Amino acid sequence: MKRIAIIGGGISGLSAAFTIEEKRQSGTEVRYVLFESSPRLGGVLVTDHVDGCLVEAGPDSFLTEKPWAADLCGRIGLGDQLIGSNDSERKTYIVAKGKLVVMPDGLMFMVPTKIISTVFSPLFSWRTKMRMAAEWFHPPHKASEDETVAEMVRRHYGPEMVELLADPLLSGVYGGEASGLSVRAVLPRFADMESKHGSLGRAMLESRKQARKKMGAAANVPARPLFTSLKDGMQQMVDAVVARLDAKALKTSAVVQSVIRQDNGWTVCAGYQTDQFDAVIIATPAHAAADVLESTDENLARDLSEIKYSSSVTVTLGYDEKVRRALPPGFGFLVPRSEGHRMLAATFVHNKFPHRAPENRALVRCFLGGARDEPILEMGEKEILEIVRGELRQIISLNAEPLFARVYKWKSAMAQYSVGHLERLQRIEALRQKLPGLALAGNGYNGIGVPDCVRSGTEAAGKVLAEMGMWSSA
Numbered sequence: 001m002k003r004i005a006i007i008g009g010g011i012s013g014l015s016a017a018f019t020i021e022e023k024r025q026s027g028t029e030v031r032y033v034l035f036e037s038s039p040r041l042g043g044v045l046v047t048d049h050v051d052g053c054l055v056e057a058g059p060d061s062f063l064t065e066k067p068w069a070a071d072l073c074g075r076i077g078l079g080d081q082l083i084g085s086n087d088s089e090r091k092t093y094i095v096a097k098g099k100l101v102v103m104p105d106g107l108m109f110m111v112p113t114k115i116i117s118t119v120f121s122p123l124f125s126w127r128t129k130m131r132m133a134a135e136w137f138h139p140p141h142k143a144s145e146d147e148t149v150a151e152m153v154r155r156h157y158g159p160e161m162v163e164l165l166a167d168p169l170l171s172g173v174y175g176g177e178a179s180g181l182s183v184r185a186v187l188p189r190f191a192d193m194e195s196k197h198g199s200l201g202r203a204m205l206e207s208r209k210q211a212r213k214k215m216g217a218a219a220n221v222p223a224r225p226l227f228t229s230l231k232d233g234m235q236q237m238v239d240a241v242v243a244r245l246d247a248k249a250l251k252t253s254a255v256v257q258s259v260i261r262q263d264n265g266w267t268v269c270a271g272y273q274t275d276q277f278d279a280v281i282i283a284t285p286a287h288a289a290a291d292v293l294e295s296t297d298e299n300l301a302r303d304l305s306e307i308k309y310s311s312s313v314t315v316t317l318g319y320d321e322k323v324r325r326a327l328p329p330g331f332g333f334l335v336p337r338s339e340g341h342r343m344l345a346a347t348f349v350h351n352k353f354p355h356r357a358p359e360n361r362a363l364v365r366c367f368l369g370g371a372r373d374e375p376i377l378e379m380g381e382k383e384i385l386e387i388v389r390g391e392l393r394q395i396i397s398l399n400a401e402p403l404f405a406r407v408y409k410w411k412s413a414m415a416q417y418s419v420g421h422l423e424r425l426q427r428i429e430a431l432r433q434k435l436p437g438l439a440l441a442g443n444g445y446n447g448i449g450v451p452d453c454v455r456s457g458t459e460a461a462g463k464v465l466a467e468m469g470m471w472s473s474a
């Protein structure tokens, strides 16, 4: 009987465990033990129910175009529980000079594709609008080296685009800043489009045309929602995976201190106990993977520790019907750094996922922290709430007393793919290959979103099973 240890019980580790569980149930001679340091499984996927509202402490949904999370939901019997974002209400604002300005129609992740709506948008200066027009004639360019997202966006559209769009969008998704994140790792499609087409705007339109052509006869099929989630919140996914795992194999409140390579396998040390395994999947943040691998391979541990993480805080406030009627329509707003606020973004949850708040409630979810504001993690909840309420007052004139408030802190949970990330991953992979039976999963490597984490866990399980001759196409 082969034994596999999984370290980390977030969605990456759970996806790995579920993949092995499926094999076990189909008769493969394999067992696993999942070690999770906290008392609960799920990592940053946490859903609370407060006053009839569904409050997401971590992720609230995932991108529909990345299939792996929805696939997992299908495998765990939640296919009919998937819901889409209410895209008929999709409208996002940018805070500019203290006011909410609608993001112009046709912006595809910061790339303008509709000239008219961009030209008439009060968001950009004429100088930037001229840059956008000129961008259409950008010649193909293949950067010889990796660069930051800010450098690439500045080259195409100028500095205002970085400040008003690239930076706030990346703080929303990565808790990071455009001047710190690698374009090749974070927006590989942009690097590709630039080398083939030159202009990002033309490339975006071309890819949309190709996608439509591919759909061909299915052109009348309604567009899929941008975001997918679960009726009962993201935690539903965790609960359903856990219910399908072998309960005896799940060890919570079990902090793994080290995993040590030995002649015939691996020793996992957790607390005062050690246990032997044939393979190990480390599905923790990369900094925790570095710590547990320190005594096995210090070079690997060093490369892993160089993958930086930022922290974030989410604050959800519930309000009454009067506030709901007064709040602007749309999904929410992003706050550029130049506005001088600590809040990075806010979501009007009752519009994005209407069933998450009864009709007589408004639900506003705010994001703080990120690469530039680590100190906020040290503040007390009361202080954080004061900041959030003060900024909501300034930005959207929201003075009302909330009916409830919830603050969640996530320390070092969001990986920051800095320039050179892909080269670092190559080094990590080369070192990992010298350690048979080791696989890495999680948000530190090839994607930070929930679907990428599910894929990484599933692939990690496939990899170790294949090494043991138990998987034909890993």
Ligand SMILES: Cc1cc2nc3c(=O)[nH]c(=O)nc-3n(C[C@H](O)[C@H](O)[C@H](O)COP(=O)(O)OP(=O)(O)OC[C@H]3O[C@@H](n4cnc5c(N)ncnc54)[C@H](O)[C@@H]3O)c2cc1C
Pocket: 007, 008, 009, 010, 011, 012, 013, 035, 036, 037, 038, 042, 043, 044, 045, 057, 058, 059, 060, 061, 062, 063, 254, 255, 256, 257, 283, 284, 285, 288, 292, 312, 313, 314, 410, 413, 414, 441, 442, 443, 448, 449, 450, 451, 453
């Ligand atoms: C606030 C927030 C909002 C987000 N929003 C979205 C979103 O809307 N959509 C989206 O797709 N993605 C979103 N993300 C990103 C996504 O949720 C995460 O990248 C993903 O869930 C990470 O899963 P994971 O299992 O790799 O890591 P984690 O969830 O961090 O789990 C890792 C687990 O490892 C455990 N661990 C660590 N060290 C040890 C050890 N030594 N021994 C044992 N266990 C250990 C930890 O306790 C933890 O439970 C968001 C993330 C955050 C923080």
